[in-house]
Amino acid sequence: MAFIGIDLGTTTSEVAVYRDGAPRVLSDVQGNTIVDSKVGIDPADRKLKVGNVVSDFVKHDPENGVSEIKRRMGDDVTIELGGENYSPAELSSMILTHLKESAEERLGEEVEQCVITVPANFPDPARRATRQAGEIAGMTVERIINEPTAAALAYGYDEDVDGEHVMVYDLGGGTFDVSIVEQVGPVLDVKASAGDPHLGGKDFDRALLDHVLDRLRREHGVEGIEEGTGAWHALLGKCEAAKKTLSACERATVDYTLTESVEIERSTFEDLIAPMVDKTEDAIDVALTEADLEKEDIDRVILVGGSTRIPYVQRLVERGMGQAPRSGVDPDKAVALGAAAQTAIIEGTSDQIIMDVSAQSFGTAIVDARTGQTGVYDEIIPANGKYQKEYTETYGTLYEDQKTIEFRVYQRESMADAERAEVGGEPNDGFTRLAKRVVDMPGPPGQELEATYTYTQDGTIDIRLYVPRTDEEVAFETRAEVDEEQIERSRAKVESAWKDSTYLDDVEPLMDAARRELESGDLSVEKQQEVETLMRRMKDALAAEDEAAVRQLEEELTDLLFELDL
Numbered sequence: 199m200a201f202i203g204i205d206l207g208t209t210t211s212e213v214a215v216y217r218d219g220a221p222r223v224l225s226d227v228q229g230n231t232i233v234d235s236k237v238g239i240d241p242a243d244r245k246l247k248v249g250n251v252v253s254d255f256v257k258h259d260p261e262n263g264v265s266e267i268k269r270r271m272g273d274d275v276t277i278e279l280g281g282e283n284y285s286p287a288e289l290s291s292m293i294l295t296h297l298k299e300s301a302e303e304r305l306g307e308e309v310e311q312c313v314i315t316v317p318a319n320f321p322d323p324a325r326r327a328t329r330q331a332g333e334i335a336g337m338t339v340e341r342i343i344n345e346p347t348a349a350a351l352a353y354g355y356d357e358d359v360d361g362e363h364v365m366v367y368d369l370g371g372g373t374f375d376v377s378i379v380e381q382v383g384p385v386l387d388v389k390a391s392a393g394d395p396h397l398g399g400k401d402f403d404r405a406l407l408d409h410v411l412d413r414l415r416r417e418h419g420v421e422g423i424e425e426g427t428g429a430w431h432a433l434l435g436k437c438e439a440a441k442k443t444l445s446a447c448e449r450a451t452v453d454y455t456l457t458e459s460v461e462i463e464r465s466t467f468e469d470l471i472a473p474m475v476d477k478t479e480d481a482i483d484v485a486l487t488e489a490d491l492e493k494e495d496i497d498r499v500i501l502v503g504g505s506t507r508i509p510y511v512q513r514l515v516e517r518g519m520g521q522a523p524r525s526g527v528d529p530d531k532a533v534a535l536g537a538a539a540q541t542a543i544i545e546g547t548s549d550q551i552i553m554d555v556s557a558q559s560f561g562t563a564i565v566d567a568r569t570g571q572t573g574v575y576d577e578i579i580p581a582n583g584k585y586q587k588e589y590t591e592t593y594g595t596l597y598e599d600q601k602t603i604e605f606r607v608y609q610r611e612s613m614a615d616a617e618r619a620e621v622g623g624e625p626n627d628g629f630t631r632l633a634k635r636v637v638d639m640p641g642p643p644g645q646e647l648e649a650t651y652t653y654t655q656d657g658t659i660d661i662r663l664y665v666p667r668t669d670e671e672v673a674f675e676t677r678a679e680v681d682e683e684q685i686e687r688s689r690a691k692v693e694s695a696w697k698d699s700t701y702l703d704d705v706e707p708l709m710d711a712a713r714r715e716l717e718s719g720d721l722s723v724e725k726q727q728e729v730e731t732l733m734r735r736m737k738d739a740l741a742a743e744d745e746a747a748v749r750q751l752e753e754e755l756t757d758l759l760f761e762l763d764l
Contacts, residue, residue, distance in 0.1 A: 200311075259428065
């Protein structure tokens with residue numbers, strides 16, 4: 199049985215294994231070592247597809263694909279695909295299943311266990327959703343590990359960093375982390391982490407797209423490219439390609455049609471992304487402060503994540519840290535390699551020891567006895583608190599007739615600056631309510647409640663609430679055990695979702711003709727949107743097995759294609 203490490207990324211994902219004393223990345227069944235984090239329904243056969251092949255058909259069929267799922271992990275939302283609603287965890291499980299099956303194909307053995315990486319700043323609900331996704335994919339998730347920590351592990355196999363303070367600057371497609379670590383013999387000691395779970399290369403793509411849309415309107419009179427349409431997605435893909443070109447060249451061209459294009463100078467692109475990239479310096483300062491270090495104390499800076507290939511990012515880091523950053527390990531693969539190294543630690547085939555930290559703080563919401571202010575955040579585990587260490591604070595009842603305490607567990611993001619965890623009973627910006635419990639508190643005001651938090655190896659917390667007067671204890675976990683029945687329902691839903699429609703053979707030639715019209719590039723924006731709308735409605739009708747709707751849409755699409763051929 200194989201044990202694999204997975205980097206489940208916003209834009210790309212990778213799978214790796216530890217063999218012969220070192221980690222290595224595996225290619226997927228399509229031959230790609232870097233796999234697009236996309237899920238979709240191939241319009242050619244109505245089958246579920248994952249990875250780079252999805253990128254090919256979503257350019258013209260955006261409704262058939264889902265991307266950037268990682269940014270929704272932990273959110274209480276559903277995402278529609280092929281007429282079915284899925285949770286972010288269910289969609290992520292499809293990517294994980296693809297990586298699992300690819301590893302089984304390459305290794306010639308079954309995969310039952312995995313380690314999955316997440317951003318250091320990933321909130322607790324997102325970590326839980328990640329674990330759930332792995333379980334739906336049929337694996338036991340042995341550990342959730344922070345991405346910068348994984349990257350530092352990978353560099354430890356490639357370079358000698360013993361005795362050094364290393365800063366890992368991790369800017370990927372959708373998240374940003376910075377961690378400061380020290381390698382002392384076999385111990386990788388994470389000193390501090392900070393970052394932004396909502397900043398990455400996809401934000402740079404959108405900024406460039408907005409600029410290109412504005413230029414197309416002003417210079418060529420192009421209007422009406424609505425967000426979410428095929429034309430919009432195609433242009434977004436071209437902007438992403440231009441972004442990559444600008445990492446090597448001084449200019450790039452974004453073509454809309456054969457006669458309508460926009461030339462982008464690298465300096466223009468850098469002006470667009472500067473406000474976002476510059477914010478990463480704040481996180482560096484936070485991490486240094488929390489680690490009680492100065493910039494001069496950092497021996498080397500490591501770049502991780504595809505977005506660190508951008509020259510502006512490299513210059514900012516070099517200018518800010520006073521040294522040239524290093525990227526000896528492929529920045530797209532470093533995290534997956536580190537995840538595989540973690541599997542060796544768990545199995546006992548590596549003598550490495552990780553002492554990680556929480557990038558966020560954890561606490562509770564209280565009433566300030568001096569001011570009467572409610573919802574005030576009181577910290578129990580400080581930002582960059584060590585895992586496997588207990589932190590305890592004592593609270594008391596306040597009112598004469600108070601018989602209970604509703605204890606609320608909060609997580610505070612590292613960059614949040616508000617002092618109140620909640621306003622009007624709801625979480626404030628920068629705070630996530632993880633759980634709440636009602637505890638009986640008999641007796642007069644001032645009865646004590648001891649709250650003990652323990653930060654676990656998975657980056658979640660265990661809570662113990664103890665009432666000395668009654669010797670009663672309430673213990674629970676923010677990560678809660680996986681609901682096996684829910685996992686089985688989700689697994690069955692994912693496995694059976696993509697079946698051939700009874701009516702697909704009847705309309706498939708018509709849909710192929712419509713796709714060819716879209717791919718021709720000869721349609722006006724208005725006609726392109728008409729075809730896309732009818733195609734989307736047809737796919738929904740096929741997924742729902744709605745014969746009446748299929749027949750009506752078949753007639754409408756036939757009439758429109760006949761009109762286009764005139």
